[in-house]
Amino acid sequence: MTExxxxxxxRRRTFAIIAHPDAGKTTLTEKLLxxxxxxxxxxxxxxxxxxxxxRSDWMKIERERGISVVTSxxxxxxGDNVFNLLDTPGHEDFADDTYRTLSAVDSAVMxxxxxxxxxxxxxxxxxxxxxRDIPIVTFVNKMxxxxxxxxxxxxxxxxxxxxxxxxxxxxxxxGKSFAGTYHLAENAVRHGDAEVERQxxxxxxxxxxxGLLPENDREAFIEELELAREACRPFDHKAFLEGHLTPVFFxxxxxxxxxxxxxxxxxxWAPPPRDQEADTRMVHATEDxxxxxxxxxxxNMDPNxxxxxxxxxxxxxxxxxxxxAKLVRTGKQxxxxxxxxxxxxxxxxxxxAYAGDVVGIPNHGTLRIGDTLTEGExxxxxxxxxxxxxILRRVRLGDAMxxxxxxxxxxxxxxxxxxxxxxxxxxxxxxVGVVGALQLDVLKERLxxxxxxxxxxxxxxxxxxxxxxxxxxxxxxxxxxxxxxxIARDLDNDPVFLAQHSFSLNYEAERWKAIRxxxxxxxx
Ligand code: GDP
Numbered sequence: 001m002t003e004x005x006x007x008x009x010x011r012r013r014t015f016a017i018i019a020h021p022d023a024g025k026t027t028l029t030e031k032l033l034x035x036x037x038x039x040x041x042x043x044x045x046x047x048x049x050x051x052x053x054x055r056s057d058w059m060k061i062e063r064e065r066g067i068s069v070v071t072s073x074x075x076x077x078x079g080d081n082v083f084n085l086l087d088t089p090g091h092e093d094f095a096d097d098t099y100r101t102l103s104a105v106d107s108a109v110m111x112x113x114x115x116x117x118x119x120x121x122x123x124x125x126x127x128x129x130x131x132r133d134i135p136i137v138t139f140v141n142k143m144x145x146x147x148x149x150x151x152x153x154x155x156x157x158x159x160x161x162x163x164x165x166x167x168x169x170x171x172x173x174x175g176k177s178f179a180g181t182y183h184l185a186e187n188a189v190r191h192g193d194a195e196v197e198r199q200x201x202x203x204x205x206x207x208x209x210x211g212l213l214p215e216n217d218r219e220a221f222i223e224e225l226e227l228a229r230e231a232c233r234p235f236d237h238k239a240f241l242e243g244h245l246t247p248v249f250f251x252x253x254x255x256x257x258x259x260x261x262x263x264x265x266x267x268x269w270a271p272p273p274r275d276q277e278a279d280t281r282m283v284h285a286t287e288d289x290x291x292x293x294x295x296x297x298x299x300n301m302d303p304n305x306x307x308x309x310x311x312x313x314x315x316x317x318x319x320x321x322x323x324x325a326k327l328v329r330t331g332k333q334x335x336x337x338x339x340x341x342x343x344x345x346x347x348x349x350x351x352x353a354y355a356g357d358v359v360g361i362p363n364h365g366t367l368r369i370g371d372t373l374t375e376g377e378x379x380x381x382x383x384x385x386x387x388x389x390x391i392l393r394r395v396r397l398g399d400a401m402x403x404x405x406x407x408x409x410x411x412x413x414x415x416x417x418x419x420x421x422x423x424x425x426x427x428x429x430x431x432v433g434v435v436g437a438l439q440l441d442v443l444k445e446r447l448x449x450x451x452x453x454x455x456x457x458x459x460x461x462x463x464x465x466x467x468x469x470x471x472x473x474x475x476x477x478x479x480x481x482x483x484x485x486x487i488a489r490d491l492d493n494d495p496v497f498l499a500q501h502s503f504s505l506n507y508e509a510e511r512w513k514a515i516r517x518x519x520x521x522x523x524x
Contacts, residue, residue: 002288005318005354009285012356013270014084014313016101018126019111020119024141028111028253029074029085035193035259036076036083073311073358081267084358095124096387096417096435097296100369102128103384104295104313106356107135107270109262110246111253114140114147114174118160126161132383133243135271138165139262144252147174150224154232154248164245166235169261170228171250172212172221179212181250181258184228185235193256241271273356276315278372278379283316285355290317290325292359293381294371297416308416309340309360310367314353315381321351325373327366328380334373338362368491369417388465388519389420389433392498393440393457402453409451414491419443422465422488422496425480431460431488431498462486462498464505466517475514483508494521 019025074085086105088098102108108129110122118126129136140153147153154165169181172189180191188198191212201208204225210218239245247265251258273285283291296311312319319325324333340360341353353359361367370384397406410430414421419440420433434440440457447453467490470476476495480487486498497517499505509517 005288006286008082008354009356010272011080012082012084012273012354013107013266014086014105014273014356014358015107015109015266015270016086016088016105017109017111018088018102018122018129018136020113020116020121023111023113023116023119023122024253025111028109028139028141028259029087031193031253031256031259032083032085032263033074033076035263036078075357078263079267082357083263083266084356086358096439098125099128099387100295100384100417102132102134104293104311104358105134106272106274107137107266109266110136110138112138112140112153112157114142114153114250115145117148117153117156123160126163130243135240135243136163136246137262137265137270138246138248139253139258140171140248140250141253143171143174143250143257144178144255145175147171147178150174150250151227151231157246157248164233164239165248166233166240166245167228167248167250168235168265169249169251169258170225172209173214173217177214177217178252178255178257181261182209182225183261184225184232190258190261193258193260196260237269240269273315273354276381277383278381280379283379283381285316287316288318289375289377290319290323290373291315291375291377291379291381292319292325292373293384294367294369294373295384297367297369299412299416308363308365308367310363310371312339312359312361312367312373314355314357314359316355317375319353319357319359323375326376328372328374328378329368332366334363334366336361365412365415368415386420386521387435388467388521390435391437391440392422392431392433392460392462392465394429394431394460396456396458398454398456405451406447406453406455409447409453411491413443413446418446420490422490422498424485424498425487425489425495426485431462432457433465460498461500464499464502466497466499466505466519467521468495468497469516469518470514472514475512479512479515490521 017025017028072087076083086101088101110126112118112122138157150171154167157163157165167184169183171178172180172182180189182189183198187203188200189209190198199208204222213221235247236245240247249258249261253259275282275284292312292314294310294312297308299308321339323336325336327334372380397403410421413419422431422433444455447455468476468479480495488496488498490496
C-alpha cells in the first residue's frame with residue numbers, strides 16, 4: 001500500500017442521513033455543506049434541486065409532490081476530513097434506492113425531530129443500517145421548538161431501537177430558550193455554530209452557562225446535567241463501531257446549533273472506508289489496485305442525450321481519469337475517460353478518487369447496478385440488494401406498433417433500477433414490479449417524456465414474486481417444469497416464481513422443501 005492512498009483513506013468519511021420526512025434532513029445537509037465550506041450560502045441544496053428539476057420532465061413528479069427522487073452525492077471538507085454525503089430519497093416508495101445507497105456508506109446520521117421522536121420511516125431505515133452493521137450517530141433536531149424531555153428522547157431511542165445511547169452534548173434550554181450545547185465529557189459549551197471552538201467552563205453552574213439560560217431554568221439545568229452524568233452511558237467507541245451504541249447530539253439545523261458538534265464527531269469517530277467483502281476474498285480499502293462497485297444508475301438526466309451515469313463507490317486503490325477498468329460481469333475492458341468527481345470545491349480539477357469516494361461514470365448501458373470494476377482481478381462485490389416487488393403490473397401500450405420500443409425502454413428502466421422487469425417463461429407480455437406505487441408514476445411519466453410512449457398499467461393475476469434457488473440445480477429445473485405458467489426471468493435471467501397470493505406461495509413452499517423462495521436478491 002502506498003502512503004498517499006493510506007492517508008487519503010484515513011481522512012474519508014462516507015455517510016448518509018436517515019430520517020423520517022420533515023425531520024430536517026435537507027436543512028441539516030445544507031448546514032453540513034455550509035460549515036464544510038462546500039457552499040457559500042445555505043439554501044444551495046434546494047437551489048440545486050430546482051435547477052435539476054428544470055432539466056428533465058420526469059422530475060415533475062418530484063416537483064409536484066415535493067419529494068426528492070434523485071439520489072446524489074455531496075463532498076465537503078471539514079478539518080482534516082473529506083466527507084462524502086450520499087443523499088437518499090425521503091419517500092418510502094423509493095426504498096429500493098435508499099437501500100442500495102446504504103450499501104455504499106460506512107456510517108449514517110439519524111435525524112430525529114425532538115418533538116416527534118422515532119417515527120416509522122426512521123425505524124425502517126434504522127433496521128436496514130442494523131442489518132449491515134452501519135454505525136449510527138444521532139442528531140436530535142428542532143430543539144428550538146417545543147421538544148420532549150431530553151431523558152425521554154434518549155429513553156425512546158433505547159427502547160424503540162434496542163440501541164444504547166450516549167449523549168455527548170446536552171441541550172442548554174429548549175424551545176424559545178434553546179441557547180446552545182454543553183459537552184458532557186469536555187465541560188465545554190458552544191453557543192451556536194458561529195463559535196468554531198467550544199468554550200471550556202468549570203461546570204454546569206458556571207457563569208457562562210448561567211448567562212445562556214433564563215434565571216428560572218438554571219437550577220434545573222444543573223440538576224439535569226448531574227443526573228445525566230450519573231444515569232447515562234459513557235461513549236464507547238468500539239460499541240459504536242459495532243452498531244450497539246449511538247452517540248447523541250442535540251441541535252437545531254435551522255438555527256445553526258449543534259451542527260459543528262456533529263461534524264466533529266463524524267470526523268473523530270465515524271469509521272473510514274471499510275474493507276469490503278468480495279466473493280473470493282476481503283478487499284482492503286488501502287490496497288493499491290482499484291476496485292469499485294455500481295450502486296446506482298441515473299439515466300436520461302438530459303432527455304436529448306440518452307446518457308446514463310453509473311454511481312460507483314470506490315472500494316480500494318485510486319480511480320483515475322482515463323484509466324482502463326475491467327467490468328467483471330462481462331470480462332470486458334472499459335475506459336473511464338470521463339468520470340465525474342463530486343468534490344464540491346474542486347469539481348473541475350479533481351481527477352482521482354479513493355476508497356469511500358463516489359464517482360459518476362457516464363456510459364451507454366454498459367454498466368448495471370451491482371457491477372464490479374477492477375484493474376483486472378476477478379472479484380465481485382455482493383450486497384447491493386434487490387427486493388422482491390410488492391406490486392406487479394402488466395404494461396398496456398396504446399399503440400401496438402411500438403411494442404419493440406417499449407421493450408427496449410422497459411429494459412433500460414429496469415437496468416437503471418426504476419422498476420424490476422420479469423419476462424414470463426410462457427411468452428406472455430412482460431410484468432413490471434415495484435416496491436412502492438410512486439415508482440409506477442415515475443415509470444409512466446418517464447416512458448411518456450423520454451420515449452414518447454404513453455402507457456397504462458393493468459392488474460396482473462400475480463401478487464407475489466420470489467426468487468427461487470436450491471442446492472441442486474436439477475431441483476430448480478424440476479420446479480420450473482412443473483410451474484411453467486408461473487415462472488418468469490429477471491434481468492439477469494434468474495428465475496422467479498410468481499404466485500397469485502401468499503397462500504399459494506406457502507402451499508408450494510410446503511411441497512417443495514428443497515427450493516428456497518427468497519424476497520431479497522443481491523445483485524451480482
Ligand atoms: P426533510 O424532509 O427531512 O428534508 O426536512 P426539511 O429539512 O425540509 O425540514 C422540514 C421543515 O422543518 C422545514 O420547514 C424546515 O425549515 C424545518 N426545520 C428543519 N430543521 C429545523 C430546526 O432545527 N428547527 C425548526 N424550528 N425547524 C426546522
